[in-house]
């Protein structure tokens with residue numbers, strides 16, 4: 030059975046060393062090695078569990094309506110705080126990264142400071158939009174709403190980097206088209222991850238200009254060097270982005286790249302790779318397709334939620 034001790038009429042900001050002393054069973058050496066280094070197994074606003082380094086005992090603390098309840102697994106008499114409960118309280122009172130979970134004054138100060146980065150410092154209740162977490166022995170204030178973004182120079186820089194990064198491989202010296210061949214664009218899905226792949230191929234041509242075996246994968250960067258037309262440069266650069274696309278989010282640059290490919294300034298034929306026929310790109314697994322942008326743009330409706338537009 031856990032012994033429980035309750036401190037009545039107490040709130041977070043009122044927690045102090047003298048209160049612990051007043052309720053402790055015996056004098057405690059707070060300077061002992063490791064005394065102030067307890068790590069909570071779980072901590073959230075007004076509630077925490079600490080397990081002592083030896084694995085025993087576990088102490089639970091909960092603050093509710095000016096009642097601070099502490100329970101401990103040891104069998105000490107319940108008239109006073111046992112040494113474990115006292116040690117937990119000393120840690121809570123004197124270490125701000127733990128105290129912030131119980132002291133709403135301290136917590137609101139820190140949240141208001143963090144809220145300034147989000148333009149919410151003057152919101153009536155900034156605490157409604159943030160939560161506190163313990164990470165690597167530090168209390169971290171995080172937005173409670175996943176989409177809430179800070180508006181600092183750093184975060185804008187990071188966002189811009191993510192959206193408009195154009196870093197690509199260095200361009201080698203220019204190459205020229207071989208005569209008597211057909212160049213074409215092949216659209217296909219990644220075998221496992223289903224990402225969109227767009228590749229440039231060269232094939233021998235039949236008399237009537239159709240592609241025939243064998244097909245050779247070309248590196249678009251090899252041709253960029255020799256081009257002057259900005260539309261053609263955009264076209265080949267865009268293909269490089271889809272040769273080895275990364276999974277996950279599509280960026281604004283991806284959309285611009287797709288538009289540059291669809292513009293097709295060299296009027297190259299497009300083919301879709303039918304992986305049901307063969308997982309390899311071959312004449313038999315390619316289906317001619319026509320690509321174009323949607324005539325009627327897709328519209329997106331955005332509804333405002335609370336103070337966020």
Ligand SMILES: [Zn+2]
Nearest residue numbers: 101103111113
């Ligand atoms: Zn105890």
